[in-house]
Amino acid sequence: xxxxxxxxxxxxxxxxxxxxxxxxxxxxxxxxxxxxxxxxxxxxxxxxxxxxxxxxxxxxxxxxxxxxxxxxxxxxxxxxxxxxxxxxxxxxxxxxxxxxxxxxxxxxxxxxxxxxxxxxxxxxxxxxxxxxxxxxxxxxxxxxxxxxxxxxxxxxxxxxx
Amino acid sequence: xxxxxxxxxxxxxxxxxxxxxxxxxxxxxxxxxxxxxxxxxxxxxxxxxxxxxxxxxxxxxxxxxxxxxxxxxxxxxxxxxxxxxxxxxxxxxxxxxxxxxxxxxxxxxxxxxxxxxxxxxxxxxxxxxxxxxxxxxxxxxxxxx
Numbered sequence: 497x498x499x500x501x502x503x504x505x506x507x508x509x510x511x512x513x514x515x516x517x518x519x520x521x522x523x524x525x526x527x528x529x530x531x532x533x534x535x536x537x538x539x540x541x542x543x544x545x546x547x548x549x550x551x552x553x554x555x556x557x558x559x560x561x562x563x564x565x566x567x568x569x570x571x572x573x574x575x576x577x578x579x580x581x582x583x584x585x586x587x588x589x590x591x592x593x594x595x596x597x598x599x600x601x602x603x604x605x606x607x608x609x610x611x612x613x614x615x616x617x618x619x620x621x622x623x624x625x626x627x628x629x630x631x632x633x634x635x636x637x638x639x640x641x642x643x644x645x646x647x648x649x650x651x652x653x654x655x656x657x
Numbered sequence: 658x659x660x661x662x663x664x665x666x667x668x669x670x671x672x673x674x675x676x677x678x679x680x681x682x683x684x685x686x687x688x689x690x691x692x693x694x695x696x697x698x699x700x701x702x703x704x705x706x707x708x709x710x711x712x713x714x715x716x717x718x719x720x721x722x723x724x725x726x727x728x729x730x731x732x733x734x735x736x737x738x739x740x741x742x743x744x745x746x747x748x749x750x751x752x753x754x755x756x757x758x759x760x761x762x763x764x765x766x767x768x769x770x771x772x773x774x775x776x777x778x779x780x781x782x783x784x785x786x787x788x789x790x791x792x793x794x795x796x797x798x799x800x801x802x
Binding site for chain 1: 739743744745746752755756758759760761763764766767768770771772773
């Protein structure tokens, strides 16, 4: 017996991909807020580059997820409002370590999300509106990039120690 | 949220509603599983020190079980509130039930950064309506498939 239901429909798949898009939007918006809020000298060259890369990568992931969602029967989501929500509830991490830790949480959370999503799709025998191999290939690539992101942040943390 | 956490959350909510132990049948009904499956998992919860099961009475969570159930309920509340308030999903209860097994607690914590959740969460969760009583919601949605 398992309550870990596999993804059972296009609608559920689309909703999970939309949640992925929101997570990416959160990463992107928080990276921008960190950069805006903190002094560039305090952040340092490496962390500024990391935040910039993270924001760019999240925007790319979001576009790839959006392309999949567009092929499915999905309710529209007002993503521009997400940025406003992030900004409204943003609490500044006032130092280098706080920003780095937040970034680590972002990458680890995203990795966990895509890993669970891939497992749920693999456990499903539903024929989705998007081709299964392409869907899994996109998600596995994104998961891999999140894993690399975790490594990048960890390295920066170790360098700082 | 893993299967064990889904059981803990369900037992916790039934205990609240019944103001006493949760019967195996009620747990099985709520989770839409067979009584044999529910019995098996309740046995595991007992072995892990998360629940006590008394024949003919039902199952009660231990202090540690209550703590874990609270965390699971909080994750569920985040998912519901996120679906309702951010994605504006009308059938947010049904969708939350469908998605809870795929959404981990750490993922829910990130989603929590953009929702407006009160400090009393998850105590404000109403088991009768299957939603936070502070959410401005209409009639109860259809149960999940």
